[in-house]
Amino acid sequence: MDYNKLANLLFPDITKSVADYEEHYPKRKLPPEAKVTRLGPSPTGFIHLGNLYGAFADERLAHQSGGVFILRIEDTDQKRKVEGSEEVVIKALDYFGIHFDEGATLDGEKGEYGPYYQSNRVAIYQTVAKHLVEIGCAYPSFATAEELDEIRQKQEVQKLVPGYYGEWALDRNLNYEDIETKIKAGEPWVLRLLSTGDPSETMQVEDAIRKSVQVHPNNMDAVLLKTNGVPTYHFAHVVDDHFMRITHVVRGEEWLSTLPIHLELFEILGWDHPVYCHTAHLMKMDGDTKRKLSKRKDPEMSLSYYAEVGHFPAAVREYIITLANSNYEEWHQANQEQPLEEFQFSLEHMSTSGALFDMNKLNDVAKDVLLKTSEEDIADFLINWATRYKEEAAPIFTRDRDKLIKILAIGRDEKKPRKDLEYCLQIFDFISYFFDEWFTIVDELPENVNAQAARAILTDYLATYDQNDDNGNWFNKIRDITEKLGYAVKMKDYKKHPEDYNGHVGDVSTVVRLAVTGRRNSPDIWTIQQILGEKSVRSRLQTYMGSLS
Numbered sequence: 031m032d033y034n035k036l037a038n039l040l041f042p043d044i045t046k047s048v049a050d051y052e053e054h055y056p057k058r059k060l061p062p063e064a065k066v067t068r069l070g071p072s073p074t075g076f077i078h079l080g081n082l083y084g085a086f087a088d089e090r091l092a093h094q095s096g097g098v099f100i101l102r103i104e105d106t107d108q109k110r111k112v113e114g115s116e117e118v119v120i121k122a123l124d125y126f127g128i129h130f131d132e133g134a135t136l137d138g139e140k141g142e143y144g145p146y147y148q149s150n151r152v153a154i155y156q157t158v159a160k161h162l163v164e165i166g167c168a169y170p171s172f173a174t175a176e177e178l179d180e181i182r183q184k185q186e187v188q189k190l191v192p193g194y195y196g197e198w199a200l201d202r203n204l205n206y207e208d209i210e211t212k213i214k215a216g217e218p219w220v221l222r223l224l225s226t227g228d229p230s231e232t233m234q235v236e237d238a239i240r241k242s243v244q245v246h247p248n249n250m251d252a253v254l255l256k257t258n259g260v261p262t263y264h265f266a267h268v269v270d271d272h273f274m275r276i277t278h279v280v281r282g283e284e285w286l287s288t289l290p291i292h293l294e295l296f297e298i299l300g301w302d303h304p305v306y307c308h309t310a311h312l313m314k315m316d317g318d319t320k321r322k323l324s325k326r327k328d329p330e331m332s333l334s335y336y337a338e339v340g341h342f343p344a345a346v347r348e349y350i351i352t353l354a355n356s357n358y359e360e361w362h363q364a365n366q367e368q369p370l371e372e373f374q375f376s377l378e379h380m381s382t383s384g385a386l387f388d389m390n391k392l393n394d395v396a397k398d399v400l401l402k403t404s405e406e407d408i409a410d411f412l413i414n415w416a417t418r419y420k421e422e423a424a425p426i427f428t429r430d431r432d433k434l435i436k437i438l439a440i441g442r443d444e445k446k447p448r449k450d451l452e453y454c455l456q457i458f459d460f461i462s463y464f465f466d467e468w469f470t471i472v473d474e475l476p477e478n479v480n481a482q483a484a485r486a487i488l489t490d491y492l493a494t495y496d497q498n499d500d501n502g503n504w505f506n507k508i509r510d511i512t513e514k515l516g517y518a519v520k521m522k523d524y525k526k527h528p529e530d531y532n533g534h535v536g537d538v539s540t541v542v543r544l545a546v547t548g549r550r551n552s553p554d555i556w557t558i559q560q561i562l563g564e565k566s567v568r569s570r571l572q573t574y575m576g577s578l579s
């Protein structure tokens with residue numbers, strides 16, 4: 031067969047050669063250790079935690095080595111395309127401090143290796159496809175869906191691996207005249223790889239995360255171009271990773287099974303393949319079982335969730351790196367004051383068996399991160415968050431910014447500082463009682479205190495209340511009331527002889543706390559009262575007393 035003639039028949043409009051593109055996309059002038067990575071999201075309008083996890087690795091690898099991080103939009107499947115998806119991706123990752131150097135941006139494309147939308151690179155794919163035909167490594171296949179189905183059924187009966195390969199790949203045998211006739215008759219065709227692999231062999235492939243993976247060579251005549259001339263993922267990403275001079279491909283482990291196709295393509299084309307880094311799935315505990323995080327079942331899988339409930343980007347970043355590199359926590363312990371960018375992120379320390387994503391752990395990390403964040407910054411973040419996701423709170427937080435800062439500062443300077451701030455929605459719930467707009471009584475009186483006893487406590491409390499008392503005086507007054515009304519001042523006395531008392535000092539302060547905050551648990555009451563101001567404190571005490579019957 032005259033392959034050149036066939037190539038011209040199939041691609042009459044392609045006039046460029048692979049060599050032209052080699053010249054057009056020269057090797058990057060970067061130091062040898064610099065890594066070039068890319069994120070290749072499909073524009074489905076949904077970006078998930080797995081993408082963030084991978085993007086984080088991509089970003090760290092590129093930026094800590096003085097390399098380049100690219101955003102390439104893998105939009106060859108027009109059916110799944112959602113308008114504005116790149117904006118979703120860019121903004122979602124930007125929220126977590128992940129920025130690209132090259133590729134699709136909010137104001138068009140940036141960089142010398144574009145286009146960065148696969149749909150605009152069809153001429154490049156077709157040029158490479160034409161080359162593959164010329165060297166006898168790809169051929170057109172006219173098999174219809176019914177014919178492919180028939181083949182599959184026969185293979186099933188014979189208990190063979192299903193697919194278009196070897197002797198099953200009948201269109202391998204078409205001669206030029208057959209092909210020309212079919213093309214002239216307008217029969218649709220796909221371009222298939224003519225695979226020469228032998229799957230009974232095994233080969234070891236280096237993987238930067240898994241060290242070495244064992245795979246079987248490919249023997250499938252994988253589709254490279256679909257009937258509309260647009261490439262499949264397998265073909266497009268090989269071509270793009272080569273011409274964009276990508277050095278490291280970080281992607282999910284679901285791609286391991288088709289890796290042999292990609293390797294065969296690189297080999298046929300005489301190109302070095304990038305370093306593969308197949309990340310493990312993110313897992314979660316569901317009851318007692320560990321399972322993959324699912325887009326369908328788990329709201330926390332969607333990145334928009336984190337912005338909506340107001341997770342602080344610094345906290346999520348810190349948690350993601352904890353999850354991604356098993357040696358990070360130890361480093362962080364030893365380098366508390368250093369930003370995580372100083373940590374040497376490495377692929378060898380990424381999990382190979384599934385990283386366990388744990389919301390509680392994220393919240394614990396957030397508590398530490400927020401302790402190191404100034405209350406002014408937390409307040410401003412809260413205001414911004416409220417503007418987008420809790421509209422009714424935005425004007426109130428803005429109006430009372432100073433008060434908000436004081437609230438957020440409670441207990442932070444102590445020897446054992448309070449660590450109870452996690453994310454905006456949680457903080458909102460945690461501090462809402464400070465604002466009359468949201469103040470309600472949530473909890474009930476302690477067991478030892480009935481309504482009448484509570485009224486007695488609050489009557490005495492109101493009678494002696496002085497906004498100017500310092501914390502010490504305030505507590506002396508609580509103690510006086512405790513004694514006067516027959517409650518134990520010392521917990522240990524109460525524990526020894528509960529029958530001698532109406533309750534204990536904790537019961538007395540809880541009643542006050544309940545009246546002032548609506549809750550049985552809160553930070554230091556005296557501090558809260560200082561922030562609320564006398565008028566508000568007295569009014570809350572009175573209202574609560576009035577509600578006790």
Ligand code: GLU
Binds near residue numbers: 071104267279
């Ligand atoms: N478009 C592919 C995906 O969304 C990208 C995989 C890759 O990074 O190579 O899964």
